[in-house]
Amino acid sequence: GQSLEQPSEVTAVEGAIVQINCTYQTSGFYGLSWYQQHDGGAPTFLSYNALDGLEETGRFSSFLSRSDSYGYLLLQELQMKDSASYFCAVEGKDYGQNFVFGPGTRLSVLP
Amino acid sequence: DAMVIQNPRYQVTQFGKPVTLSCSQTLNHNVMYWYQQKSSQAPKLLFHYYDKDFNNEADTPDNFQSRRPNTSFCFLDIRSPGLGDAAMYLCATSREAADTQYFGPGTRLTVL
Numbered sequence: 001g002q003s004l005e006q007p008s009e010v011t012a013v014e015g016a017i018v019q020i021n022c023t024y025q026t027s028g029f030y031g032l033s034w035y036q037q038h039d040g041g042a043p044t045f046l047s048y049n050a051l052d053g054l055e056e057t058g059r060f061s062s063f064l065s066r067s068d069s070y071g072y073l074l075l076q077e078l079q080m081k082d083s084a085s086y087f088c089a090v091e092g093k094d095y096g097q098n099f100v101f102g103p104g105t106r107l108s109v110l111p
Numbered sequence: 112d113a114m115v116i117q118n119p120r121y122q123v124t125q126f127g128k129p130v131t132l133s134c135s136q137t138l139n140h141n142v143m144y145w146y147q148q149k150s151s152q153a154p155k156l157l158f159h160y161y162d163k164d165f166n167n168e169a170d171t172p173d174n175f176q177s178r179r180p181n182t183s184f185c186f187l188d189i190r191s192p193g194l195g196d197a198a199m200y201l202c203a204t205s206r207e208a209a210d211t212q213y214f215g216p217g218t219r220l221t222v223l
Contacts, residue, residue: 030209042214101153
């Protein structure tokens with residue numbers, strides 16, 4: 001099966017850069033995804049890493065190292081609207097463990 | 112225009128009374144997912160359909176069933192809701208397996 005770990009909370013100020021880490025244990029997976037969820041809203045897709053390395057999408061970047069069982073989401077030029085929960089997720093190759101979200105990191109952006 | 116639609120947005124049911132939640136999509140995606148999300152927790156996958164092929168997660172209780180009569184619609188049936196089933200239920204779609212998932216707004220279920 002899969003298990004993922006993330007810090008529960010992160011706080012930063014507007015304009016700063018913040019990194020949200022995700023470590024995982026899995027017997028096999030296709031890739032690592034990141035989703036954003038505002039309070040009361042639905043998750044929205046941010047980024048996906050199928051291969052090791054950095055993927056950049058605007059202010060957001062995501063990194064994966066399969067050898068280290070580790071990934072992170074990097075948010076640059078933080079804005080107040082970035083205050084939300086961020087989830088890493090893996091799509092597993094094991095039967096009955098198709099898509100597993102991490103516990104989520106609540107990001108608070110302060111003025 | 113909404114691409115993944117869930118009805119109703121809020122559902123109240125009584126302990127033990129069957130309830131059905133619905134999801135429809137205009138994306139013509141092959142895969143549809145149902146997740147349960149409790150307060151301050153991550154979404155938890157219950158099951159998904161790849162086309163008509165049903166895939167149950169290993170730890171999804173038998174109390175939860177699903178139907179997908181056609182590409183556009185998918186239903187979540189809770190046969191005998193318990194107090195512990197009160198949660199937000201999220202439907203999502205993806206074009207193919209391991210693709211980006213698009214979530215609906217969710218149905219918040221209250222069990223009295």
